[in-house]
Amino acid sequence: MTDPDDRNGPDPLDRRIDAAAGSYHEPPAAPRLDAVWARMEGDVAAALRAAPAQDELAQRRARRLPQWAAAAAALAASFVIGLVAGRSTREPASPSAPLAEATQPAPPPAAPSGTPAPPVYQRAAGRHFAEARDRLATLHGELREGRVPADVETWSREMLAETRILLAGPAGADPLSGTLLRELETLLAEIAALDGGAAEVDAALTRGTLEQTRVIERLRSAGGAT
Amino acid sequence: MRTPSAARLAVAILALVAVGLGGYALGRAGARPGIVRPLAAAEPESVYVAARLALSAGRHREAATLFRRLWSEHPQSARAADAPFWEALAAQRAGTPEDLRQAVEALDAQRRRFPGAGTREEAAALEARIRGTLGIAAPAPPPDSLCGVRNGVDAELARLSELQDDDPAGAETVLRGILARPGCAAKVRRHAVMLLAQRPTPGGREALLRVVRAEPDSSVRAEAAFWLGAFPAPAVLPVLDSVARRGTSAEREQAIAAVAQLHTPESRQSLARLLRDPAVPLEDRRAALQAVMGFDPDSADAAQLRELYPDLHPRLRALAIQALGHVHDAKNAEWLLALALDPATPGPLAGEALFWSSRAGIPADRLVALYPRLSDRDRRERLLHAMLEAPSPAAEALLRQAAASDPDPGLRETASIWLRERLGKEP
Numbered sequence: 001m002t003d004p005d006d007r008n009g010p011d012p013l014d015r016r017i018d019a020a021a022g023s024y025h026e027p028p029a030a031p032r033l034d035a036v037w038a039r040m041e042g043d044v045a046a047a048l049r050a051a052p053a054q055d056e057l058a059q060r061r062a063r064r065l066p067q068w069a070a071a072a073a074a075l076a077a078s079f080v081i082g083l084v085a086g087r088s089t090r091e092p093a094s095p096s097a098p099l100a101e102a103t104q105p106a107p108p109p110a111a112p113s114g115t116p117a118p119p120v121y122q123r124a125a126g127r128h129f130a131e132a133r134d135r136l137a138t139l140h141g142e143l144r145e146g147r148v149p150a151d152v153e154t155w156s157r158e159m160l161a162e163t164r165i166l167l168a169g170p171a172g173a174d175p176l177s178g179t180l181l182r183e184l185e186t187l188l189a190e191i192a193a194l195d196g197g198a199a200e201v202d203a204a205l206t207r208g209t210l211e212q213t214r215v216i217e218r219l220r221s222a223g224g225a226t
Numbered sequence: 227m228r229t230p231s232a233a234r235l236a237v238a239i240l241a242l243v244a245v246g247l248g249g250y251a252l253g254r255a256g257a258r259p260g261i262v263r264p265l266a267a268a269e270p271e272s273v274y275v276a277a278r279l280a281l282s283a284g285r286h287r288e289a290a291t292l293f294r295r296l297w298s299e300h301p302q303s304a305r306a307a308d309a310p311f312w313e314a315l316a317a318q319r320a321g322t323p324e325d326l327r328q329a330v331e332a333l334d335a336q337r338r339r340f341p342g343a344g345t346r347e348e349a350a351a352l353e354a355r356i357r358g359t360l361g362i363a364a365p366a367p368p369p370d371s372l373c374g375v376r377n378g379v380d381a382e383l384a385r386l387s388e389l390q391d392d393d394p395a396g397a398e399t400v401l402r403g404i405l406a407r408p409g410c411a412a413k414v415r416r417h418a419v420m421l422l423a424q425r426p427t428p429g430g431r432e433a434l435l436r437v438v439r440a441e442p443d444s445s446v447r448a449e450a451a452f453w454l455g456a457f458p459a460p461a462v463l464p465v466l467d468s469v470a471r472r473g474t475s476a477e478r479e480q481a482i483a484a485v486a487q488l489h490t491p492e493s494r495q496s497l498a499r500l501l502r503d504p505a506v507p508l509e510d511r512r513a514a515l516q517a518v519m520g521f522d523p524d525s526a527d528a529a530q531l532r533e534l535y536p537d538l539h540p541r542l543r544a545l546a547i548q549a550l551g552h553v554h555d556a557k558n559a560e561w562l563l564a565l566a567l568d569p570a571t572p573g574p575l576a577g578e579a580l581f582w583s584s585r586a587g588i589p590a591d592r593l594v595a596l597y598p599r600l601s602d603r604d605r606r607e608r609l610l611h612a613m614l615e616a617p618s619p620a621a622e623a624l625l626r627q628a629a630a631s632d633p634d635p636g637l638r639e640t641a642s643i644w645l646r647e648r649l650g651k652e653p
Contacts, residue, residue, distance in 0.1 A: 120455040120487040157348070161380050161417060164355055168387040169424030182319070186281075189315050192348050193308065201275065209282035 117174035125166055125177035126222065132159060132184055133219035136210060139191065143207040152194055160188040180222050187215060270296055270303035277309075281316050289316035290328065297335070307343035310336035314349065318356055329356050350381035358388020365389075366396040369403030373410035383417050390425050398422065402433045405441075412443040419446060423453035431457040435465055444474050452480035455487030463488060467496050470514075471506070478510055486517030494518070494530055502537045515542055519549040528553040532561055544578050551582025559586035566605065567596075577608030590616035594624045606632075607640055614644045622648060 117125070135155055142149050163185045171177045190209060194202055210216065277292035293313035297306040314329035314336075333353045336343055343349070357363050366389050367382045389397040404410050404418040419437060422430040434457065437450035451469050454462050466488075469481035482500070485493045500506050500514040515538070519527055528550055535546055547565070550558055562583035566576045584593055593609055593616075600606050610628060613621040625648065628641035 118456070119489070120453075120484075123455075123483065123487065124452070157380060158413065160348075161351070161383055162420065164351070164384055165387055165417060165420045165424065168358075168390060168421075186315060186319055189348055189352065190281075193311070193345050201271070205275070205278045205282070208279075212282055 114173040114175045114178055115170070117170040117177065121166075121170040122174065122177060125171040125174070125181065128159075128162060128166060129177075129180065129184075129219045129222045132163075132188075133216055135159065136187075136216050136219065140207065140210050140216065143203050143210070146200070146203070148194055148203050153192055156188050156191040156194075160185065160192055163188060177222065180218060183213065183215065184219075187213070270300040270305050273300070274305045274309070277312065277316075281312070281319075284319075286316045286320040287325070289313075290320065290325070290332075294332065297340070301339070307336070307340035308345045310340065311343065311345040311349040311352070314352055314356065318352065323360065326356050326360050329353075330360070347380065351384040354381050354384035354388060358385070358391065361392065363388045363392050366393060366400045369400050369407060369410075372400075372404055372414050373407050379411075379414055383414070383421070387421055387424075390421065394425055394427075398425075398427060398429055402429065405433050405437055408442065412446055415441070415443065415446045416449045419449045419453055423456045426456050428459075431459060431462065435461065438465055438469060444477065447473070448476040448480045451477055452484050454481075455484030458488050458490060460492075463490075463492055463496060470496075470500060470510070475509075479513055482510060482513045482517050498530065498534055501534055501542075504539075508539060508541065511539060512542060512545065515545055515549070519552075523549065523553050525553060525555045525558065528555060528558045532558070543575055547575065547578045547582050551585040554585075554587050556587060559583050559588045562586055563588050573602045573604035576602075577604035580605055581608040581612045584612035584616060590618035590621040594618070594620045597624060597628075603634065603637065606634075606637055610637065610641050610644055614648050 116122075139149065139152065163181055166172060167178070167181045167185060172181055187209060190206055194206060273292055273296045277289045277296065280286075280289035280292060290313045293309045293316060296303065297309035297313070300306055310332040313332040317325040317329035317332065330353065333349050333356075336346070336349055354363070364385055367385060372379055372382050372386075386397050386400060401418045401422050405415060405422075410418075415437075419434060422433055431454070434450045434454050438447055438454065441447045441450065447469075451466060451473070454466055463485065466481045466485050469477050470485060471478070473481060482497070485496050497514045497518050501511050501518070503511075506514075515531075518531055518534075531546055531550060535543065538546055547562065550562060560583075562579045565571055566579035566583060568576070571579065580593070584590065590613065593612060597606065597609055600609065610625065613625050622645070625641045625645040629638055629645050632638045632641060
């Protein structure tokens, strides 16, 4: 069965939002997944290097890296390295491959559907996107510095609750804002799970999601447009 | 004989190699939607990382399957307790009824097998949302259950949100009950305001009007003022008009936005009165100006703003010109050009009007012909800027000519900059 949300091809919404953003300034090219993984590899390697002797770095971090997390980071680094190596040596599926192995043809990208929301709901979504963009941009900066802000759980839960309220109303049925709200819901749920004791792996994964989905740029376009 | 540290090192190396090989196998096989490769030998942490990567790459079903393996095959691992929540999150995004049922099943399993999981509260809210989508929402909670300070409020609010489809009257009764209880936390009351506005009813409107008049918390009053814009009724405008003049800064801002959302002749007049009133703070008049133009201004909005222009505070006129430039309309474009050429218009504003007249639809050839007749620098400089985007060959010719021979060295440099940028943009 086809998953309408799976990103097997460029979403028309993405193209439209990108085009709108491009009219102001050219957005950076979307990072390739391998590149994101390579960066994560660097992150987890950095986590490995964050030994107790590195007091200066440890003091800068809001949360210390537990030993088990360092071990997990090492395992994750190993996995990611293996994954990237495997992908780089992967052979294309042959026409004679077993049915279960055959690549499913990519479905045509689904056009956003739904009823455009009345202006007040579009404006509310725009206001919400603008706040989310600011929060996520700040979070991204913190994650790049190797920190997980202490208040992340509080604000992400609050924003998640508001996202769900908007999703249940006319903004959720809007072809433009509805799609972005659903993505934001998943992302905020991920972030809300970044609670106490979050391993560096989780922080790196969340940072990877922020960069791979280009959600901050897309929120900027959507918030500016509404 | 090996020392203990050497043994630990050997185990660590073996673990790293095993996990690396697991990743290699997955990567080499390729991760395709709906096809998950065996990961029997992989460590739980590797499965977790693979699942999170699949989730962020939008391969939701694959992610859900991997998270399921994590808690069913490695129930003792550190990641197992939260894995059902992640599975449900991924399955919910996949979105079919079958996926949603899988999500509910995972959350049921988390409740039974991992009651102390750190994600239980998020999981409860997610479950309420998924059950609502499936049409099996739980009955409305009593208002008091949302007003106490305790965990689980998000889940109860999510239940109410979903109930608005199945039992709108019941949900509204609870929401109005929350707003009538001053002991409820401001966050819960603010969310109740938002929820009431998603399904506007006369009862919801009355509840929001009461909040705006009598709510003790300013942030809740501001939220209610904003959402009154969803209730276009005669009783709403006078209340918003009053808040727009006498509320706190945040309340005034939201009330002005709400007045604009009403989009009636009376609401337009209300905004015009604010714009003309010297007693209204300049920031509020700026907000009113932005509200007049909305986010998708049309010819009627532009006509109203042109009428208001002579009464605007001088510091708002440039903003008005810029707003008018976004309305591609012949009458509007001619008005901007006339303003630009009016000798009484100060140079900087005239330059703005000239630039935005181009965006509003004045052909580049007409503006090019004007250039030699313009006497002041502001007008000439902004006209050259307008040529940057103008599609006409005459625009490029003007930039070349000005860059080569304009008597003003500053304008020669300006023309050179825009010419270089224009040429750089072309294939």
